[in-house]
Amino acid sequence: MHINSLFQHFFLFSFILFFSSSYSQIETIEDSDWIPLFNGKNLDGWTVKINGKPINENIHNTFYVENGMLKVSYDGYEKFDMQFGHIFTNIAYSHYIVRVDYKILGTGMPDAPQWTNLNSGIMLHAQSPQSMRIDQAFPVSLEGQFLAEGATAGTQTGNAVTPGMHIEIDGKLNKEHIINSNSKLFPVDTWVTFEAEVNGHEEIIYRINGEEVIRFTHPQLDDTDNDAKRLIAAGASKHVSYGHIALQAEGQPIWFKNIKIKVLEK
Incomplete structure (x- = not known):
């Protein structure tokens, strides 16, 4: 093997081992x-950030682990009180495929906004939780929206939602907050597999149960959004090519399992 290639493999392997203890069971990246x-x-x-609270204040055990699953529960809440939550990977990623199985179940919090009913999601290219305001409800990010039958926010799952960002569809800038996928809704209490293929700033593809449902390109910060403007002022590039992965808690119970990532070559 050429010495440069050998060095690159060693560096990538060392990076993963250093930043995530979960990788310690992997002898080599190729395994x-x-x-x-x-x-x-x-x-x-993972790092928890709930609206109005400092990082890692996992109030009322909103995010917890049971039977090998990461679950979102509101059993300990008396009221939701706009306490939108997210749990972030500690590492930011750029070129990868992320896959997660989710199941929406139960009844949402009665005082949560109507659109949160049977609604959750995964955030990609998200700002770090440390960079969020204490009272910031959602990170600047790209969302893969999860909806179930009976939801009030849409008639399909796997939509692209863009808090603090814009994206391009078919080469044209799209400033809509929600861009519909071509999927369908699945019943409550049904496991659904979501997959996002993320190629930095170039192209992002969402798949539901293995089928492509939306494709878009060139995510960029919305310079009219207050939180995006804060990031730009702090030196962030307007053209977003990497970020954290986060799972949502926005008033609706949901379970997650088989949360995996495949790193892609740039």
């Missing part, structure tokens, strides 16, 4: 295409 982001035992490797 497995998919790497678990969630160890099924605890929330190690």
